Amino acid sequence: MPVQTHVDLVNQFLLSAVDSVATVEKIARTPEALNEALLKEIADEQFVLLSQPDDIDKELFSLFEKNEKVITYPTGEQLKTIRTGITDSFCAVAKTGSVCVSVNKYLTSAISMLTRKHIVVVDSRTIVPRPADLFSENYLEGKGLSKSFSFITGPSATADMGPLVRGVHGPGQIHIIVLD
Amino acid sequence: MIKSSMQEIHPREVANKGDKENLQKAIGMALEVENDALRLNTQTFNANRYNAIKKLNDYEGLKDRARKIKEKSIENLPELINKLTAAVQSRGGKVYLAKTKEDAAGYVKDVCKSHSAKLVVKAKSITSEEIGLNDSLEKENIEVAETDLAEFILQVSKEQPSHIVAPAIHRSRERISKLFKENFRTAQKLETGEELTKFARDILRQKFLSADVGISGANLIAANEGTILLVESEGNIRLTTQLPAIHIAIAGIEKIIETKKDFGTFIELLAASGTGQQLTTYTNILEPPLNLPVLNLNGRQDTLREFHLVLVDNGRMKMREDRDLYEALYCIRCSACMNVCANFQAVGGHAFGGECYTGGIGGAWTVGTTGKLENGRFAELCTGCSRCIPSCPVQINIPHLNTVIKNRLIKKGEPSLQRKFFGNFSVLARFTSTVPTLSNWAANFYLSKIIFEKVIGFDKRRNIPRFAKSTLTKQYQNYKRDSSIREIESNASTKLILFADVYTNYNNPHIGMAIVKLFEKLGLPVTLSKVMEDGRAAQSQGLIDAAGNSAKRLTRYLLELIADGADLLFAEPSVLSMIRYDYKKFVNDNRLFLKLQNNCYDPMEYLLKIVKEGTLNVDWLKERITNRNIKIFYHGHCQMKSIGIGNSTPDFLEMLGFEVDISIAECCGMAGSFGYKKQYYELSKNVGKDLTKQIRKSQVDGCSIILASGNSCREQIMDELGEEVYHPIEFLHKVIG
Structure with a gap:
């Protein structure tokens, strides 16, 4: 198989993510760019939940965190009711357009499943070719083997009521921000 | 419209198809009520599966690896159970190995009671159906909320699952809408998929936020690491396993594999084979008890996350010792075998299934987990068409499992004239062909059709197979005699022999002669073999011993011909596939089996082959x-x-x-x-x-x-x-x- 370059992987990921019915954008790896991209995505929201970054450099969120819409330590009530949540992810998969969200000591996983819209930030350097790579020591220094996480591939969906419906128990919308 | 006679038959009641009449009723009900939705939904899954496996660049390789991993896991199962127990315990989780379904349900009930649970949220788990969990919890006044939308529908309709991946696959949107309107008093519109989904979601979100305990199944469990794989698309598994502080996972012991490093082999294969996705929306890799904070959104004061893994034996260790049915333990519950099955597409799991395990693979599972052979009677609906075999990601010979169940039912004292008639077709053919005109005349005589139907269950609306006036053997001899003057110029490097199977010899000699004459026109002289039984008919009736005897005799004969330098042609594909696939079971020497595989051909396959090899000029x-x-x-x-x-x-x-x-x-x-x-x-x-x-x-x-x-x-x-x-x-x- 031909060796994929970093650029190939990123491009393949962007296409696969769109196929999975996520929306996706690629931005510069700076606090300013991330702040701008996130503000644009949450323009209609009064409040949004932000999980404490664990897999992505905290510094990148430093500007955005200060925004008054952002809630980083939600009450139970806020966790139950706020519609939009932002989390980081520790990896993404080029072939399937999946993002991998950790189950960690923060609210990352909770926010990614309780909200109606999930905005997820991924570092382009952590994109791997195939899902199976998460179970190999050869990728991400074996990070995939050492934690609980979910591959998230597009919005939650069901065909149980007849036609395909998006937005069931999990978010009906997913927006992926790739840091170049 | 549902006819009144059918309204009386409820899927829960027809679930027990131990007796023949119930099986008949179930088929009738399914054809009348569920057929349209089943066909649409299974065929959509099936088409999506074909598309998805095209995108897997190494489908056959993944299947081979998955098969090997499962073989090894089942072989080392006792050791893996110990390793898994140690791994889960080292993280503070508890493991309970339940010998029976009562044990398993009892343990879950005790855990729930010890936490004074009033409400349990449950993700889809067929194993929990197997152990009768909901009944056992409800008896203790613990409410169980099924959170998978299909299971939610079934909880309302009080039906059994009709499919292991999409349990409500037998219901159309219209029938779900009608069900909800009858059962819920609401002013909300309940027509479209979106409306129905939102309605169920809102009810279930409240359940999630107040549940005391979450119960899930598991797709695979890694013994070394104690890691659980759970795949889903709705998001209910994530909420079930992560919102309440107490999580119980219920899984059959066959779900254990050695290491999570092998999860990579299964996740794409499972998604493609099951729902036809590249990866399910959520593919969850969990090592519980999880380290995420206790949320207590339910108002409880839990301080620690607690995890119980209930490993269910309930007949599996016995299946492991069964020389035939053990293969069912490799199943990863993807449902491809159901979606590809023509009979399943028509009647679904309410007819072609047991209480919870459905379709071709369901026979062995139902027999194994209930311990009753009669419960697997629906295996009769497996025709042996074999479409499930190449679809199975772990390469299980599913028709064989069903043949074995038919065979055991016969041995238990249920041979029938019908089985004997269809299984010994050659004897009948030989006898009647001595007087074909008379037997053909009698066969279509109305009275004889009625007798035929009454005595052997041959449907009188069908035409009884006609016997030719003269057999292929005779026609071929006459033809050779007449044409012996003209020498055929041969440009073939090998001898070609047409196998005179029973059907071609007695019923379709014209096809046999067409092969001989066409090949001759192409400069390829064909001779004819002896007429011999191949065992297909006997096997399809569950008469395995008879099939094996025929197979052994025919193998010996064919190998002699092959040793003599012949390639063999088969007019009837069911006979050819019997030899090229099913004979593997009967021929102990793999080298000899490969010889059969490599030298037996469908005539069109043979022509295509020699065109590709350049022996036959296609332009000519x-x-x-x-x-x-x-x-x-x-x-x-x-x-x-x-x-x-x-x-x-x-x-x-x-x-x-x-x-x-x-x-x-x-x-x-x-x-x-x-x-x-x-x-x-x-x-x-x-x-x-x-x-x-x-x-x-x-x-x-x-x-x-x-x-x-x-x-x-x-x-x-x-x-x-x-x-x-x-x-x-x-x-x-x-x-x-």
Whole structure:
């Protein structure tokens, strides 16, 4: 198989993510760019939940965190009711357009499943070719083997009521921000 | 509309199909009430599966690896259980190994009670159905909320699952809408998929936010790491396993594999084979008890996360010791075998299934987990068409499991005249062919049809197979005698022998002669073998010993011919596939089996092969075709497709310049003797309609001739359309001058 370059992987990921019915954008790896991209995505929201970054450099969120819409330590009530949540992810998969969200000591996983819209930030350097790579020591220094996480591939969906419906128990919308 | 007679039959009641009458009722109910939704939904899954496996760049390699991993895991199961127990305990989780279903349900109940649980949220778990969990919790006044939308529907309708991945696959949107309107008092509109989904979601979100305990299943569990794989698309598994502080996972012991490093082999394979996705929306890799904070959104004061893994034996260790049924333990519950199955597409798991395990693989599972052979009677609905075999990601020979169940039912004292009749067709054929005119005359006499139906269950609406006036053996001898003067100039490097199977010899000698004459025109002289029984008919009735004896005799004979330098041609695909796939079980020496595999051919496959090898010039052949302006409809035989030669006939015809419409039906529904049986006539016709609908459409588009390689496929199509259907070789013989 031909060796994929970093650029190939990123491009393949962007296409696969769109196929999975996520929306996706690629931005510069700076606090300013991330702040701008996130503000644009949450323009209609009064409040949004932000999980404490664990897999992505905290510094990148430093500007955005200060925004008054952002809630980083939600009450139970806020966790139950706020519609939009932002989390980081520790990896993404080029072939399937999946993002991998950790189950960690923060609210990352909770926010990614309780909200109606999930905005997820991924570092382009952590994109791997195939899902199976998460179970190999050869990728991400074996990070995939050492934690609980979910591959998230597009919005939650069901065909149980007849036609395909998006937005069931999990978010009906997913927006992926790739840091170049 | 549901007829009043059918309203009385509830899927819960027909679930126990231990006796024949209940099985018949279930088939009737399913055909009448559930058929449309089942066909649409299973065929959508099936088509999506074909698309998804095309995108897997290493499908066959993944299947091989998955098979090996499962073989090794089941072999080392006791050791893996110990390793897994240690791994989960080292993280502070608890493991309970339940010997029986009562044990398992009892343990879960005790855990729930110890936490004073009032409400439990549950993700889809067929194993929890197997152990009767909901009943056992409800008896203790613990409310169980099924959170998978399909299971939610079934909880409202009080039905059993009809499919292991999409348990409400038998319900159309209209029937779900009607069900919800009857059961919930609401002003909300409940018509579209979106409205129905939102309605259920809102109810279930409240349940999630107040549940005390979450109960899930597991797709796979890694012993070394204590890691659980859980795949889903709705998001209910994530909420179930992560919102309440107490999580109980219930899994059969066969779900254990050695290490999570092997998860990579399964996740894409499972998604593609099951729902036809590249990856399920959520593929969860969990090592509970999880380290995420206790949320207590339910208002509880839990301080620690608690995890219980309930490993269910309930007959599995016994299955592991069973020399045939052990293979079912490799199943990863993807449901491909159901979606690809023509009979399942028509009647679903309420007829073709037990209380919770459905479809072809469901027979062995139902017998294994209930301990009662009779509960696996629905294995009768497996015709042995074999379409499930190449679809199975772990390569289970599912038809064999069902043949074994049929066989054990016979041995338990249930042989029937019907089985004997269809299983020993050759004896009958030999006898009646001595007086073909008389037997054909008698066969279509109304009174004899009634007697036939009464005595052996041969449906009187079917035509009794006709015996030719003169057998292939006789016709061939006469032909040779007449043509002995002209010497055939041979350009073949090997000897070609046409196998005189029972059907071709007694019923279809004209096809055998067409092969001989066509090949002769191409400079390929063909001689004829002895008439011998191949064992297919006996096997399809569950008469394994008889099939094995025939197989051994025929193997010896064929190997002699092969040793003598011959290639063998087979007019009947069911016989060819019996030898090329099923004989593996009967021929102990793999080297000899490979010889059979490599030297037995379908005639069209053979022609395509020698064209590709350059021995037969296709342009020379094309020039000899009198009329190439013919559009063909071709139905490939199910078993031919399963041994990988489903495309050779249409490929060859297209190479010759014909336009070919190819049947997309997995099986014609006749499936050997299945469609002749009185009790399966309606089902067989229902399956066949799918195919004939496609033929009618193709005829509108200009197709003028119908070809089918299999004898029973031709019968089925002729019966439905009243039009002639030809073997591809007959057609070529006619058009090549």
